[in-house]
Amino acid sequence: MARPTRHKRKGRRQSSPPSREEIVSIGALGGAGDGVADIAGKTVHVPFVLPGEKAKISVQGQRVKLLEILEVSANREEPQCMHFGPHGDRCGGCALQHLPTADYTSWKLEKVHKSLSQARLTEVEVLPLKTSPLESRRRASFAIERQAGEIVCGFHERQTHRLIGLKECLILLPALFDARQHIVKVLRSLFEAHPGLKLSVHITAVDNGLDTDISGPLHDEDLSLQQRQHLAALLPDTPIKRLTINGDVFWQGEQPVISLAETPVPLPPRSFLQATKQGEVALQEIVRSGTRGAKKIADLFSGCGTFTFAALAEGASVHAVESDASAIQAINQARKLSGQPVTTEMRDLFHQPLMPPELNTYDAVIIDPPRAGAEAQAQQLARSNVQKIISVSCNPKTFARDAAILVGGGYSLEAVQPVDQFLFSPHIEVAGIFTKG
Numbered sequence: 001m002a003r004p005t006r007h008k009r010k011g012r013r014q015s016s017p018p019s020r021e022e023i024v025s026i027g028a029l030g031g032a033g034d035g036v037a038d039i040a041g042k043t044v045h046v047p048f049v050l051p052g053e054k055a056k057i058s059v060q061g062q063r064v065k066l067l068e069i070l071e072v073s074a075n076r077e078e079p080q081c082m083h084f085g086p087h088g089d090r091c092g093g094c095a096l097q098h099l100p101t102a103d104y105t106s107w108k109l110e111k112v113h114k115s116l117s118q119a120r121l122t123e124v125e126v127l128p129l130k131t132s133p134l135e136s137r138r139r140a141s142f143a144i145e146r147q148a149g150e151i152v153c154g155f156h157e158r159q160t161h162r163l164i165g166l167k168e169c170l171i172l173l174p175a176l177f178d179a180r181q182h183i184v185k186v187l188r189s190l191f192e193a194h195p196g197l198k199l200s201v202h203i204t205a206v207d208n209g210l211d212t213d214i215s216g217p218l219h220d221e222d223l224s225l226q227q228r229q230h231l232a233a234l235l236p237d238t239p240i241k242r243l244t245i246n247g248d249v250f251w252q253g254e255q256p257v258i259s260l261a262e263t264p265v266p267l268p269p270r271s272f273l274q275a276t277k278q279g280e281v282a283l284q285e286i287v288r289s290g291t292r293g294a295k296k297i298a299d300l301f302s303g304c305g306t307f308t309f310a311a312l313a314e315g316a317s318v319h320a321v322e323s324d325a326s327a328i329q330a331i332n333q334a335r336k337l338s339g340q341p342v343t344t345e346m347r348d349l350f351h352q353p354l355m356p357p358e359l360n361t362y363d364a365v366i367i368d369p370p371r372a373g374a375e376a377q378a379q380q381l382a383r384s385n386v387q388k389i390i391s392v393s394c395n396p397k398t399f400a401r402d403a404a405i406l407v408g409g410g411y412s413l414e415a416v417q418p419v420d421q422f423l424f425s426p427h428i429e430v431a432g433i434f435t436k437g
């Protein structure tokens with residue numbers, strides 16, 4: 001049986017803080033895309049508003065809810081999605097659909113400028129934003145639960161646990177948007193047996209269909225034989241090629257495959273993948289231009305090989321290093337089929353970064369760490385003689401921090417390329433090419 005998570009409560013139930021109404025003037029857009037306002041010297045962040053607007057809000061503890069926009073900015077744009085903002089469902093999927101494109105672009109670029117200037121890299125040029133089109137996101141996490149007898153699969157309302165059944169979405173690939181209806185159909189009997197169940201579904205659109213992982217208080221052994229047979233009978237009639245539960249394979253009709261720089265790679269469950277194909281290609285182009293002419297390359301934080309296979313396509317040999325065993329296995333399997341000159345190594349680069357004698361055997365090094373950045377690896381790279389370092393990051397702050405370490409070690413960085421694959425959200429990727437000698 002599915003085991004809903006229960007939180008043990010100590011002592012008496014905590015009462016919610018009182019809610020009060022305030023009228024605020026919005027001064028600027030904060031880092032998360034919310035309007036910043038001041039109440040008696042205390043900063044609050046108000047969703048769905050713009051600088052220059054006046055708004056009535058309710059404040060309850062940390063939670064700020066927009067009640068009404070009293071003075072509307074002339075700059076306000078009509079959101080394209082029915083679920084966006086206070087006149088829609090307040091969907092938590094997007095933060096910034098009410099901003100004109102030019103202002104949205106400047107706001108994203110400003111994040112990059114700010115991070116660079118905080119790291120004293122003011123001379124570095126920020127190139128024009130490369131963006132992904134609408135309906136291009138190829139991976140997303142949805143929530144799924146039963147509401148009034150219906151199974152709903154969608155996004156949560158901003159700052160709440162209220163689930164919104166999506167009627168449209170501007171950002172998802174149509175295949176990903178439609179995937180929800182297949183998941184609902186497949187999981188119907190499970191939710192009928194366990195009506196209070198709340199799950200997350202992570203779906204990735206791959207070359208040959210959909211790779212789907214369900215996570216939450218549900219385990220493979222919780223399913224009865226009848227439920228298993230029912231699920232297994234329904235799945236082949238959907239575009240779902242694999243269903244994993246908390247990362248363990250429950251059913252696989254076909255191995256999900258993703259082409260990275262035209263090399264087919266068997267995708268492990270719950271793998272990292274750049275969020276859009278266009279974002280992937282934009283980042284691969286920078287990696288290619290930085291590694292052009294290099295014969296021996298190290299791809300650090302390689303994942304399943306987004307940049308490994310892009311660099312291999314340029315005729316170099318590549319050593320891919322990564323801490324995730326399944327990602328390394330995926331690269332090895334792809335290599336076996338393609339015969340490309342790639343070697344792999346499973347290694348924790350936070351605690352065991354490549355050291356200068358090892359680094360100096362490469363002509364170029366690619367780094368693409370998680371949000372925390374690659375401080376330890378950057379310190380060793382700064383001491384190395386590697387000619388080219390191509391740094392890719394989903395966090396401009398840690399990118400700039402690590403860039404300053406490299407510049408301190410004698411590297412130069414002329415420009416950074418911002419890449420927007422998370423439309424209408426505060427996220428932004430950056431990439432830059434560092435040279436020495």
Ligand SMILES: C[S@@+](CC[C@H](N)C(=O)[O-])C[C@H]1O[C@@H](n2cnc3c(N)ncnc32)[C@H](O)[C@@H]1O
Nearest residue numbers: 301302303306322323324348349350368369370
């Ligand atoms: C932003 S992803 C980039 C993956 C790949 N470059 C791509 O574009 O698909 C960061 C990668 O770093 C890996 N990673 C996280 N912590 C790590 C660590 N301490 N050492 C090595 N790799 C790590 C993750 O498993 C993930 O694959």
